[in-house]
Amino acid sequence: MVYNSYFDIIGPIMVGPSSSHTAGVVTIGKFVHDFLGGGIESAEIVFYDSFSETHKGHGTDKAIVGGLLGLDTDDSRIRVALELAAKRDVRLAFECRGECPYYDHPNTLLVRAKTARDTAVIGGVSLGGGISKIFYVNEFAVDIPLNAPYDLNELRNKFWQKTRCEAVAGGA
């Protein structure tokens, strides 16, 4: 069961226009932000499939960047996330590809984000209705639903410390 509660059905409270292409993506970006402990200086983002076809119209680019900057789904600054990133000197690169080879779903993306000292490669899928899941962290296939509680420290210990030095290549 992916959807756990009424919050998953009546919600999230969010900036439009798409729960899967906007809100769910903010949540993935926010996970990357939290995982790295903030301070992201650059990010390369790969949109797959449905995301690569329609990301512009849905503000998916603003959504992922908003999340990477630490914004929540109902933060109206998501509308100006790209300007906000420019102001903070965050370097961004976007790429569009076809079907995602790592996860069978049309709404998938991969982010390679760097802070001053760390790099993380994280794959996320937006399942619909604002519900997202992380399926890839630093060369590990994972399954982390973002609508349920998770322990960031535990995740870091598991998927980060080990690969901390060599996590530069990624799977993209």
Next chain:
Amino acid sequence: MDFASMEELLALCEATNKSIAEVMVARESSKSGRPEQEIVEGMKQRLVRMKEAIDQGVADRTLAPSGISGGDAYKLERYLEKGEQLTGQIVGDAMKFAFATSEMNARMGIIVATPTAGSAGILPGCLFSLHENQKYTFEHLVMALFTASAIGYVIANRAFISGAAGGCQAEVGSATAMAAAAIVETKQGTPRQAVHAAAIALKSMLGLVCDPVAGLVEVPCIKRNVLGSSLAFSAADIALAGIESQIPCDEVIGAMYEIGKKMPRAYRETALGGLAVTPTGSAVKERIMK
């Protein structure tokens, strides 16, 4: 206390002599370990945000950044003021509020996904029309949201609720089914009638493709929300009359899943088929992406 199908949900309602909404509140409370009052309060916050989106949307005559939507809630309100609409006051207002919410969504305003942002107009549209025209209070509306969430919870876990996964039938279809059931329980219909209303609503949406012009959640999404709110009232009336869906709701959801799984990628929110690739749809895309 949990359920994975409409049959299990109805069995729970019958065993506990509760409405669908009450079963959902009890389920949330037992699952989270939080008191029922807190659960209800959380839902009320969402209802308040829905109302804010409606109030802003009805007053806002501006276009979305794309220029292809906006101002229709206002236009419909002017028309409804004459009192000559064919669909009556309740459906008229539901359509107006659905327009208002979906137009705010297109403007990147703040809305509540029900179950998605692309289908966010239908449920608030229906419920606030009942509030305006039949004096149902916010407390009634909060319980109606629990009815809707129970229906959506089953559909989401048995099939899908996003256009990218299963086409518009999964998105506007689910929302319409949720709203139909919510209307029935608000009108004191039985849980069984509510589930039949959901089945009847969803059946009429089967096969609907997701083909947004330029990939935007505007054309045809906004008007499909508006029509969905109208259809939810029709389905509710049919069920309240005691008419049942010949195909059980769980099987309708199964059919929706089967259709969605077989739906070509072009019709699942990629903007590569249907209305998105009509001459006008293509021209709009070219203009916007320039």
